[in-house]
Amino acid sequence: MVVRMRRNRSQTAKRRSHHAISGVRVSTCSCGALRQPHHACPSCGKYRGRVVIDVVARAKRADNRTARKTKNLEASGKMKT
Numbered sequence: 134m135v136v137r138m139r140r141n142r143s144q145t146a147k148r149r150s151h152h153a154i155s156g157v158r159v160s161t162c163s164c165g166a167l168r169q170p171h172h173a174c175p176s177c178g179k180y181r182g183r184v185v186i187d188v189v190a191r192a193k194r195a196d197n198r199t200a201r202k203t204k205n206l207e208a209s210g211k212m213k214t
């Protein structure tokens with residue numbers, strides 16, 4: 134018995150010919166860094182001319198996080214120093 138509505142390889146390939154992922158669109162921020170449209174700038178934290186992300190505080194938090202992680206690793210003796 135043959136499945137009447139079966140899609141063959143050619144039909145599948147034709148459907149998938151439109152599935153390619155295009156590259157990420159970027160625009161230039163007022164600070165000069167590249168940023169995605171409709172996203173806050175990762176380097177200055179601005180969106181539509183207004184600061185929405187405290188970049189300095191975020192960097193400080195990340196530093197603290199990595200310091201804590203390395204400290205914990207050294208304490209557990211899993212990291213060779």
Ligand SMILES: [Zn+2]
Nearest residue numbers: 162164174177
């Ligand atoms: Zn910026």
